[in-house]
Amino acid sequence: MTIDLDPRIPGGPVHEKWARRVNDLGLVSPANRRRYRILVVGTGLAGASAAATLAGLGYQVECFTFHDSPRRAHSVAAQGGINAAKNYQNDGDSVERLFRDTLKGGDFRSREASVYRLAALSNAIIDHCVAQGIPFTREYGGLLANRSFGGAQVSRTFYVRGQTGQQLLLGCYGALSRQILARRARVHARREMLDVVVRDGRACGIITRRLVDGAVERHAGHAVVLATGGYSNVFHFSTNAMACNVTAAYRAYKRGALFANPCFTQIHPTCIPLTGEHQSKLTLMSESLRNDGRVWVPARAGDSRPPAQIPESDRDYFLERRYPAFGNLAPRDIASRAVKQVCDEGRGVGPLGRGVYLDFADAFGRIGEEEMQARYGNLFEMYQRITDEDPRCAPMRIYPAAHYTMGGLWVDYDLMSSIPGLFVIGEANFSDHGANRLGASALMQGLADGYFIVPLTVGDYLASSTSVAALDETLPEFAAAERDVRRRLQRLAGLCGDEPVEQIHRALGHIMWERCGMTRGAPGLVSALDEIAALRERFWSRARLGGGASVLNIALEKAGRVADFLEFAELLVVDALTREESCGGHFREEHQSADGEAVRDDENFSHIAAWQFRGVGAAPALYREDLAFETLQPTERSYR
Amino acid sequence: MRRLIRLARTSIGRKLLMALSGLLLVLFLTAHLLGNLKVLQGPEAFNAYAAWLQGHPVLWVMRLGLLLVFVLHTGLGIHLALANRAARPLAYVHPASVQMSLAERHIMLSGVVVLAFVVYHLLHLTFGAIDPTHSAQLVDAQGRADVYARVVTGFRNPWLAASYLLALLALAAHLTHAVRSALQTLGASHESHQAVIELLARAVPAALVVGFAAIPLLALLGVLEPPGPRP
Amino acid sequence: MNVTLRVWRQAGRDSPGRLVDYRVADVHADMSFLEVLDQLNEQLAQRGEEPIAFDHDCREGICGSCSLMIDGVPHGPERGITACQLYMRRFHDGQTILVEPWRAAAFGVIRDLVVDRSALDRLMHAGGYVSVNPGSAPDASTTVIAKEKADTAFLAASCIGCGACVAACPNASAMLFVAAKASHLALLPQGQPEHAHRVIAMVEAMDREGFGSCSNNYECAAACPKSIPVRFIARLNRAFLHAALTSREFARPPPHAHFES
């Protein structure tokens, strides 16, 4: 089956496209909306905002999350902030500039029209969030405060102390609560979506497992919206929450949805370094720290003096040296690679030599103890709690970690996947961030998708189908999908080797991090393909988990997710191997300049790579969506 | 009225009633203490006061009110305690409290002791059923009930005095939590006047208990003399 | 170091539970408490035994999933943190550590250490929002809020919905949670139009869910990982009394509750 990969971008100049699209949208009349049932999977910023808005418009919304409450979706962990082109700081910001920064930040591998729309909607998001009562940090005059983030030379990031994600999510959940009370939305908590049901080429429902007792359920809907987050946990160690996974997106992929740019993964430079194998995850130190912290390593390899005894002359502030224009605020991909480089040179610090200093001594001198405490106190405490070291006395040690995934299910301009009726929003889609996401723009994207885009485009999809299809969970497609799900669960529950699933996940993470992490080379990628296949084999033959499939079984949940990662990892590597260029977070060792900067190949790779499933272990089929740049011509992405 | 009924059905409404009734009881205790301190002025003043207390019709209305408040406070207290217990049917194996004092943990116990004391106290001084000296039958020179004699000779008995002091200890325990709690329930707690609240929470119980305790102690120490032989 | 975890095991909602001792060897001081549970679960998996079910996700103290009563104190012996932020440096070699689920009539045990906290969600549904539809808001800078007020609202809003307050309260009362939720919006101008309705609806929902009442024992704030102060409870009491005495809504009989999962 081949697919017509039409992004359906409206005509006209870039700043008019969304307005044109809105004008052309098919509408469902208010009285008819309640006859449509929409399934929203995921209750993070993207899912909860979409569910609340769709229900507010009058649709019947059913939400699903594997968490026990919508408020615990991983969006809750975002610390730093959310961008908007308000120009409240009068520093020359504009929609145009946010658009350009984001497009350039993504190394010209995103869809121009979508990025522009995102920038244009950013201001309405802040207005809406303030109206919801989100307690944004304010100046003494009572107006909103801003901070700077990587990849931008203006201060456009709005924040709520160190809790931006949780506060925005509570705003979404509040909006959803209102709809739940009005009985227009329902939340099915502790449900994991395990399959999409497709009939006549359209999405018509999902299969879920009720985690508390293992019941497998069918849910029919007129449209399905996936907002299931990112897949950074394919690296095992990441800044993501323990349960973040690729399952929902991967199952949709197996049912025919294309997966775009899976190799575009983001490694965040400022995480607390790994201390040992016993660790379960890595903790992000907010990028905002780079506003006032200076990154350095000893100038000489093997210099093991404690940091305080290393004089200025023996220090290398390598970000400031290499990227004078952006300095410590160089974008994430660039900063991460620079950190890796100095560590590879043997100049890394800390017990395992995988770390660099993030030093606040200057800032304490410049802004004073009190202000520093107000800005970063909670982050300092967090660091101290984990490492038992006080960053007020000695510099922090940081190292990059897997953090965000720009890749995801392919969607058109309306955020609809290649399966009609299946929409994908938030981190789960292949997003507007191209090959690298700038800080504070994922929250912006999730909310733009959920509050402002998908509620309209879902309506358009529904309006274009001539009659309201009856919801029928007894269709053979449901039965077949349910059978597949049950079979897989039984197989997982029956695993009785001798190896804990956790250990296999760790091994997968090791392969992915070493071969397909911050830098990627063809030989490593090729061997990764074999290693992953072997590991998958090992999983199905040697893994062991206790407990059955008809009870709350956290081992089974984990095993299901790892099993999907073991298939998905291969797709990621294939994409990395196919993309013979370096761009953003995707750095191919073969494609770098003499001084180690990424070399993009616009001639051959100015496209979105969308992959189609062809069977486990079989090579997926590649579709290309060529990127057209009308407004801004791709240039070398320089932050020097 | 609808409002009040609906209010009384909520947990916060009930707590408000608890706090108001508790504070009324504190008010009564304050008045009672001030009256009782007349004992220091000697038999004449005290007995006159006691006679006035018996005679005045308004005071009987107030007594009825007091009884109602007492019943309300006790009844609600028991009701809330039972409901709170039902809110955690299975207890922790080792419940450890981080900062609660002994008094807070046993507010119900101190309440019950106070209740028992009041019954005992009425039997003692109002009905004269406890006092081994049967001083309840005494009358003074004017033919008034010689309450002064009842009190002071009664407290010369160390056991009786001790029983009062023990009850006062329970009262102290009850009130150390109760006053702060009532202020919080009434919404008086606020950052800016936390110090005032703390002061009240300590000073009110302390003043009451010290004041009451002074009477049996002074009688026991012989500072308060029993009335002299009748002329 | 080695520790013994004395863990509550319970197969299902209605099954009886019991405490089981597990010895965990090679515990590293830099491990978090949940990582010790992970390690134990790996051991159990190797022996083909059922893993200990517990809620967790972010492991950085923000999602509010983790919910362990450790030695009789929610989130363990350290103040101002969640169980996932508790490190083993706090414990000594050979220590026996008691791990129980949150206990409250409103929080049924689902399995082992996992409890059903959906009652807290239903309190949110009752009134934890400002009614505003996307697209209808005025420019963000038209709302001016004194910094001090915004910061206080933030303090209240920082509640992560973990339920430790309920677990800690001798009465299993959810007052601190409700107070935090209601105060967040009460402190902001955006929350004013629905303020009276919100406190009434949330307090009455709280009573329906079977939480205890508040006797001002202040254990909740001591256990709260976000150190939310009890003065928000006083605030709620005040707001509720005010709403009860002045709002029209309160002069009518309470609406029939219709809540579902």
Ligand SMILES: Cc1cc2nc3c(=O)[nH]c(=O)nc-3n(C[C@H](O)[C@H](O)[C@H](O)COP(=O)(O)OP(=O)(O)OC[C@H]3O[C@@H](n4cnc5c(N)ncnc54)[C@H](O)[C@@H]3O)c2cc1C
């Ligand atoms: C530590 C950290 C800090 C960050 N800080 C920032 C920041 O400061 N600024 C910024 O812009 N971005 C930040 N990000 C990125 C940003 O938080 C995320 O990209 C974004 O929140 C994702 O939102 P989402 O709604 O797409 O998905 P999520 O919030 O991850 O939600 C996923 C939802 O899907 C559900 N789900 C998933 N799979 C299934 C399934 N199979 N069945 C049922 N339900 C399922 C989950 O239960 C959950 O409800 C940060 C990310 C991390 C990890």
Ligand code: HEM
């Ligand atoms: C040592 C201290 C006390 C002394 C000397 C004292 C003395 C008295 C006296 C003389 C009477 C009047 C009896 C009568 O006229 O019939 C009385 C009544 C009463 N006392 Fe006390 N009392 C003391 C402490 C308390 C305390 C601590 C309480 C409550 C907790 C209390 C509660 C009452 C009540 C409820 C009455 C009945 C009220 C009435 O009939 O008007 N007393 N007390």
Ligand code: HEM
């Ligand atoms: C003179 C006697 C008494 C006084 C002055 C008094 C006063 C108070 C006050 C002020 C409170 C605080 C209310 C609040 O928490 O908001 C209180 C609480 C309480 N009282 Fe009393 N009380 C007295 C007697 C009793 C008795 C006899 C009982 C029961 C047997 C009792 C049981 C309680 C209980 C259980 C509480 C706590 C209720 C709760 O917070 O849930 N009290 N008391």
Ligand code: SF4
């Ligand atoms: S108030 Fe504190 S303890 Fe209670 S749910 Fe919120 S964060 Fe947890």
Ligand code: F3S
């Ligand atoms: S501990 Fe309980 S009694 Fe009230 S002050 Fe906290 S809810």
Ligand code: FES
């Ligand atoms: S796991 Fe998220 S708060 Fe502990």
